[in-house]
Amino acid sequence: MITFMNNSDSEEEPCNERTSLMSAESPPVPSYQDGLQASAAGEAQAHRKRRTGSSRGPNNIVDGETSDSDVPVRESTLENEEEEQILKYGAKHVIMLFVPVTLCMIVVVATIKSVRFYTEKNGQLIYTPFSEDTPSVGQRLLNSVLNTIIMISVIVVMTVFLVLLYKYRCYKFIHGWLILSSLMLLFMFTYIYLGEVLKTYNVAMDYPTLFLVIWNFGAVGMICIHWKGPLQLQQAYLIMISALMALVFIKYLPEWSAWVILGAISIYDLIAVLCPKGPLRMLVETAQERNEPIFPALIYSSAMVWTVGMAKPDAAARGGSQQTWDAAEDGRENHRSPSHADSQMSETRSPLPTRPITSLEELGEEERGVKLGLGDFIFYSVLVGKAAATASGDWNTTLACFVAILIGLCLTLLLLAVFKKALPALPISITFGLIFYFSTDNLVRPFMDTLAAHQLYI
Amino acid sequence: AFFWLVSLLLSSLIWFIAVKASDPQDEPLQKGLLIFGVMFSVLLQETFRFLYYKLLRKAIEGLVALSEDGCSPISIQQMAYVAGLGFGLMSGAFSMINLLADALGPGTVGIHGDSQLYFLTSAFMTMVLIFLHTFWGILFFHGCEHRRWWEITAVVAMHLAVSGSTFCNPLYVGSLVPSYLLMAAAAAWAYLLSGGSAQNLHRFLLCK
Numbered sequence: 074m075i076t077f078m079n080n081s082d083s084e085e086e087p088c089n090e091r092t093s094l095m096s097a098e099s100p101p102v103p104s105y106q107d108g109l110q111a112s113a114a115g116e117a118q119a120h121r122k123r124r125t126g127s128s129r130g131p132n133n134i135v136d137g138e139t140s141d142s143d144v145p146v147r148e149s150t151l152e153n154e155e156e157e158q159i160l161k162y163g164a165k166h167v168i169m170l171f172v173p174v175t176l177c178m179i180v181v182v183a184t185i186k187s188v189r190f191y192t193e194k195n196g197q198l199i200y201t202p203f204s205e206d207t208p209s210v211g212q213r214l215l216n217s218v219l220n221t222i223i224m225i226s227v228i229v230v231m232t233v234f235l236v237l238l239y240k241y242r243c244y245k246f247i248h249g250w251l252i253l254s255s256l257m258l259l260f261m262f263t264y265i266y267l268g269e270v271l272k273t274y275n276v277a278m279d280y281p282t283l284f285l286v287i288w289n290f291g292a293v294g295m296i297c298i299h300w301k302g303p304l305q306l307q308q309a310y311l312i313m314i315s316a317l318m319a320l321v322f323i324k325y326l327p328e329w330s331a332w333v334i335l336g337a338i339s340i341y342d343l344i345a346v347l348c349p350k351g352p353l354r355m356l357v358e359t360a361q362e363r364n365e366p367i368f369p370a371l372i373y374s375s376a377m378v379w380t381v382g383m384a385k386p387d388a389a390a391r392g393g394s395q396q397t398w399d400a401a402e403d404g405r406e407n408h409r410s411p412s413h414a415d416s417q418m419s420e421t422r423s424p425l426p427t428r429p430i431t432s433l434e435e436l437g438e439e440e441r442g443v444k445l446g447l448g449d450f451i452f453y454s455v456l457v458g459k460a461a462a463t464a465s466g467d468w469n470t471t472l473a474c475f476v477a478i479l480i481g482l483c484l485t486l487l488l489l490a491v492f493k494k495a496l497p498a499l500p501i502s503i504t505f506g507l508i509f510y511f512s513t514d515n516l517v518r519p520f521m522d523t524l525a526a527h528q529l530y531i
Numbered sequence: 532a533f534f535w536l537v538s539l540l541l542s543s544l545i546w547f548i549a550v551k552a553s554d555p556q557d558e559p560l561q562k563g564l565l566i567f568g569v570m571f572s573v574l575l576q577e578t579f580r581f582l583y584y585k586l587l588r589k590a591i592e593g594l595v596a597l598s599e600d601g602c603s604p605i606s607i608q609q610m611a612y613v614a615g616l617g618f619g620l621m622s623g624a625f626s627m628i629n630l631l632a633d634a635l636g637p638g639t640v641g642i643h644g645d646s647q648l649y650f651l652t653s654a655f656m657t658m659v660l661i662f663l664h665t666f667w668g669i670l671f672f673h674g675c676e677h678r679r680w681w682e683i684t685a686v687v688a689m690h691l692a693v694s695g696s697t698f699c700n701p702l703y704v705g706s707l708v709p710s711y712l713l714m715a716a717a718a719a720w721a722y723l724l725s726g727g728s729a730q731n732l733h734r735f736l737l738c739k
Contacts (some may be wrong), residue, residue: 468629476536516544517543521625528652529697529700530626531539
């Protein structure tokens with residue numbers, strides 16, 4: 074979803090129809106979105122998913138564009154320039170998203186291929202109660218479909234709950250929930266992950282060192298994500314968290330259920346974001362009505378935003394709406410940490426004091442980044458990780474899924490540029506990924522293997 | 532890269548169907564099917580290259596229409612290069628990556644009487660293919676741009692020749708040498724088409 078945020082409401086008259094979806098004076102947070110989805114994962118606890126959409130804030134044509142004098146004359150040039158800038162920055166934004174998605178996938182694939190722990194079957198989550206160890210194919214299929222139904226309904230319930238919380242402004246609750254979940258994620262999962270990696274490479278580490286390392290990692294992570302921090306560190310933490318979540322999913326979701334869940338979730342994403350009564354769409358609209366950034370948490374943003382010359386204080390930029398949504402069943406849930414990219418960014422990167430709006434001259438360059446929900450990261454990584462784990466030892470399948478997902482992401486961003494509203498990021502990529510996974514595994518692999526055996530090249 | 536992947540998918544689909552429909556015990560038939568599969572795949576790859584060209588053409592027109600001064604930010608030659616590179620990289624990755632993964636593990640090359648140079652020759656062959664794909668991309672797009680069909684057929688013929696030459700493996704001299712020669716020829720041709728000349732090269736080498 075791309076929403077364009079204009080910081081100055083005096084110019085950009087011509088952009089009004091495009092900016093009608095978002096409020097004119099919004100804080101540096103361009104909204105976005107694709108399906109919002111929050112997920113909470115717990116070691117053996119409830120998982121909740123949240124999806125967030127990707128958003129793209131195209132560049133606000135603004136560099137150098139000055140006041141709104143002679144607007145009509147400049148309207149057409151403005152629009153042209155705007156479009157060109159959009160395209161240029163659009164391409165840049167696509168690249169800015171490729172890198173983190175690729176990094177996340179690389180981390181997941183590397184872990185899966187090297188650490189045995191994540192491919193061993195050690196039980197299932199309570200959200201997928203039906204086992205897949207059944208003798209007949211039909212039974213297995215039925216079980217996986219039932220698992221999917223349960224999982225998806227949990228997600229729907231959680232999403233609706235979140236929307237209600239947001240509507241009734243229970244910010245503190247959401248805030249607390251979020252902190253709890255990111256705490257669990259940052260400490261517990263990292264501890265387990267580190268333990269497994271050390272076991273795999275047979276490296277000894279004493280408890281004090283371990284404690285020190287994990288404490289530092291977790292503490293810095295909490296600060297970076299929930300408060301302020303350097304942008305790149307924050308992005309790195311978000312990527313790591315998404316990778317950890319994805320690894321948990323890969324480990325605890327049984328095979329067929331995982332694939333069916335991936336498919337079902339992209340359909341759900343589509344419905345939730347695009348239908349008028351969909352929870353995610355309502356969330357987006359509510360946030361827009363209130364001029365608040367929608368869930369700065371749980372969103373990965375690659376933006377670098379300099380907001381200059383705003384008469385209005387950056388009120389909305391404040392993380393009042395730091396919603397994160399936790400599936401606190403027994404308070405033992407982990408949630409994806411929110412990515413408070415925007416709020417932090419506005420704080421760390423507004424070097425200039427606000428100036429009265431009358432002397433509105435140039436707005437500095439506002440380079441809005443792209444936003445992609447962490448749920449999308451997680452599911453992309455789950456797909457690629459599952460491909461790496463379960464394809465018959467084949468790297469081709471993994472590579473094919475990877476390319477398919479990136480192309481899907483590209484297409485989604487393209488659609489975003491065309492439609493300029495919230496779009497789900499999952500469906501296209503996951504569809505491509507699934508098609509390529511199954512076809513590469515079954516069709517291409519024998520072909521390539523035979524070719525390689527004879528050393529033939531095509 | 533995506534387009535190459537799709538072409539690979541379709542060609543392996545065809546091959547798979549053919550194999551399943553035929554007798555697995557019949558050796559020459561299987562070999563024949565394999566050859567057929569390879570040739571078909573080559574043709575399909577070139578078709579997809581053409582389709583990709585069409586897509587890029589439309590994209591360039593869109594970019595030109597949007598830009599202020601009537602020229603697009605990226606030229607068709609750059610696109611040709613990138614397209615060729617994408618094809619090449621994907622093809623190379625698919626050829627090599629399983630090999631590399633296996634190379635990390637234990638084992639002896641050629642213990643069953645196969646060639647000991649398997650890894651080396653695979654590496655060289657992959658490299659030459661990647662280069663070739665890049666050059667073919669440039670030649671192909673140039674041919675499409677200027678409507679010179681003979682260039683396009685030359686590219687297709689070269690591709691078929693290179694793939695065909697790999698049938699000589701493990702007689703490596705039969706496959707590597709012609710491929711490298713073809714690569715040199717394609718390189719020179721692509722260089723000339725992209726505006727280079729002997730003079731440029733001369734100046735470049737002498738760092739003027």
